[in-house]
Amino acid sequence: xxxxxxxxxxxxxxxxxxxxxxxxxxxxxxKKVDLRAxxxxxxxxxxxxxxxPAMTMVFRVADEAMWEHLQEGKEIEFVAxxxxxxxxxxxxx
Numbered sequence: 001x002x003x004x005x006x007x008x009x010x011x012x013x014x015x016x017x018x019x020x021x022x023x024x025x026x027x028x029x030x031k032k033v034d035l036r037a038x039x040x041x042x043x044x045x046x047x048x049x050x051x052x053p054a055m056t057m058v059f060r061v062a063d064e065a066m067w068e069h070l071q072e073g074k075e076i077e078f079v080a081x082x083x084x085x086x087x088x089x090x091x092x093x
Contacts, residue, residue: 023091024049025077030070031056040070040089047080050087060088 028044043056061067062083069076069092079091 023079025079025091025093027075027077030072030074030076033067033070033072035067042076042078042089044078050080050082057087060086062088062090066092 026045026047028042030040031043032041034040038061039058040061041056041058045054046052059080060083061070066089077093078089080087081090082088083090
């Protein structure tokens with residue numbers, strides 16, 4: 001019985017950890033796309049993971065395939081993080 005209880009507790013810990021690590025998507029609108037500079041300007045809601053209020057800012061893009069989904073005026077949901085010291089869009093919905 002103790003082994004079963006320990007197993008269930010371990011499963012709960014692992015499932016809780018994966019939930020805590022889940023990416024937090026933020027809503028935004030693409031304002032400008034600069035392919036030459038490889039940057040995108042987004043008007044976004046609060047970025048809680050980066051402790052930033054809602055604002056307009058410039059991001060780098062982590063994956064070249066994302067460019068086809070980043071058109072000016074398009075509403076997006078994205079994840080941003082620091083990559084090599086630069087604030088970067090790391091995921092798109």
